[in-house]
Amino acid sequence: MDRHARNTLSIGSFQVECGAVLPEVTVAYETWGTLSPERDNVVLVCHALTGDARAARTPDGPGWWEGLIGPGRYIDTNRYFVIASNVLGGCYGTTGPSSTNPATGKPYGSAFPPVTIRDMVRVQARLLDALGIDRVLAVIGGSMGGMQVLEWGVMYPDRVGRLIPMATAAYLSATAIAYNDIGRQAILADPNWRGGDYYPGPGPEKGLAIARMVGMVTYRSVALFDERFGRSVRNGKAIHDPDVLFEVESYLRYQGEKLVRRFDANTYLLLLRAMDTHDIGRGRGGLDAALSRITAPVLFVGIEEDLLYPPAHLRDLAARLRRMGKDARVVEISTPYGHDGFLIELDQIGPHVRAFLAEAHVVAAKTASRQVV
Structure with a gap:
């Protein structure tokens, strides 16, 4: 080592x-x-x-x-x-x-x-x-x-x-700030945001997860998403079924949930604004x-x-x-x-x-x- x-x-x-x-x-x-x-x-x-x-x-x-x-x-x-x-x-x-x-x-x-x-x-x-x-x-x-x-x-x-x-x-850039604000608004709209004073509670987990999902779309390329996921369905549902889950949707939700387990929403907002x-x-x-x-x-x-x-x-x-x-x-x-x-x-x-x-x-x-x- x-x-x-x-x-x-x-x-x-x-x-x-x-x-x-x-x-x-x-x-x-x-x-x-x-x-x-x-x-x-x-x-x-x-x-x-x-x-x-x-x-x-x-x-x-x-x-x-x-x-x-x-x-x-x-x-x-x-x-x-x-x-x-x-x-x-x-x-x-x-x-x-x-x-x-x-x-x-x-x-x-x-x-x-x-x-x-x-x-x-x-x-x-x-x-x-x-x-x-x-x-x-x-x-x-x-x-x-x-x-x-x-x-x-x-x-x-x-x-x-x-x-x-x-x-x-x-x-x-204005485009990058725009993407950041979509993630920001998802966190602020979460009822568990509580104005940023959510400790020791779980905080705006859903909002943070959505913010991460938006971020992941910007971090990767169109070619990668098409190659890796295409239009594949994960849960075996028919395309016309309202509960159909595409592979790309499953991937983004997983990434959102993973970040929630390791990161703080207040810090996420603070650093987004520092970048803006x-x-x-x-x-x-x-x-x-x-x-x-x-x-x-x-x-x-x-x-x-x-x-x-x-x-x-x-x-x-x-x-x-x-x-x-x-x-x-x-x-x-x-x-x-x-x-x-x-x-x-x-x-x-x-x-x-x-x-x-x-x-x-x-x-x-x-x-x-x-x-x-």
Whole structure:
């Protein structure tokens, strides 16, 4: 088993962008591999909407990026020290709506303030400060995780050596916001929503399940649904029977029920809104002004069939960066898994990630050699 540690760490009080102050923030994080004496081999992993800190294999089982991270894998933990944390507002150990509010002794619920992608990144920076890590070799993540990667490049250009944003965007499109709102409205319409103060009850399980069903339609491609399900019927009913259940309906309901068992509805809503408001140009003079702050080489990974984050947007970001004289590259893959391809098609993505990180390692070694001389 790879060297692995699971921890929580208090970073004290934290003021989010809206001005509200959380009196005590705890961050859940996990690490794999060994930190080098020079502390120059750190790869920070940022998770997507319903992810957590368990990016790679642990004694409890596989992680959500199991095929990418580990001993001898594309992000080789025999070489790199990998850190992944649960985002601010999460429900997997980091302070969020289901956490206890010190002021009341009860879960925050509706009292938890809205957070932004920038808030998440600032918390990650505070975590690294507490761990004594001033700079990371690379930051990598997909979807909402990719949003965090881009913010790392803009907010902390001196602290990151490489950026690898996958299946993501510099700002959320109107279409993506629209899909998010359908899921949001399903949760808010559930009678068990109770304004967000449903603890210790089960909460809006039906609404959350429907929100996940909507999400799953956007995460995969039309080709995959047609190939896997077609018009097959699951329960043997005749097509004209009102109780007929198509295979695709069964699949989506299963995915909804599965998320309900492991995720909190308040956190889901909080993170959807963080994605909706994501725009690296906000308050910075626009997109190009924000991109001009990035100094690290960037490897964008786009997916041809991605309904939410078309690769043309990533090509445009790379072109803008190159016009500024910056190192920006784009890798595009094709997969029937659509947006979820960044989690699945690791043999397509992995070699590019490995080469990009190895390149950074060589640059770091040369820099260290020059400093010694």
